Amino acid sequence: MSREPNAHVAIVLAAGGSRRLGRPKQLLTRDGETLVHRAVRLASATQPQRLLLVIGAHAVEMREAVADLAVEILVNNDRKDWPAVCVRRPARWTKARRR
Numbered sequence: 001m002s003r004e005p006n007a008h009v010a011i012v013l014a015a016g017g018s019r020r021l022g023r024p025k026q027l028l029t030r031d032g033e034t035l036v037h038r039a040v041r042l043a044s045a046t047q048p049q050r051l052l053l054v055i056g057a058h059a060v061e062m063r064e065a066v067a068d069l070a071v072e073i074l075v076n077n078d079r080k081d082w083p084a085v086c087v088r089r090p091a092r093w094t095k096a097r098r099r
Contacts, residue, residue, distance in 0.1 A: 010048035012039045015056030015076045024058040027065060034065045041069060 014026045014036045026036040033041075036053070044051055055062040056076045063073060 008046070008048050009050045009052065010043040010046055011052045011054065012036070012043050012071075013054050014039065014062060015054050017057035024061065027058065027061055036062055037065050037069065040066050040071050044069060044071070 016025070018025045027034050029035070030038065036055075040051065040053055051071045052074055053062070053066060053071045054074050054076050056078075059075050066073075
């Protein structure tokens with residue numbers, strides 16, 4: 001059953017460097033699926049008008065992990081204040097794309 005897209009933008013934040021874990025936690029797997037793939041897949045199931053994945057560290061591997069999904073990717077390389085930047089940049093980006 002297909003539905004019309006909902007009037008929202010889904011943003012998955014996955015830019016962390018996972019320094020304490022020592023490897024990217026976004027690439028850990030559960031039932032054969034990486035956590036970043038799972039998060040994007042589940043966000044996609046809400047049928048947003050736009051789906052955005054914010055990545056930073058391990059960008060190449062993150063892109064590969066979601067290559068089969070319809071998602072727009074924004075790379076955040078600003079590590080100084082990454083939580084705030086991860087929210088502000090996608091908000092500005094989605095506003096600019098609506099025009």
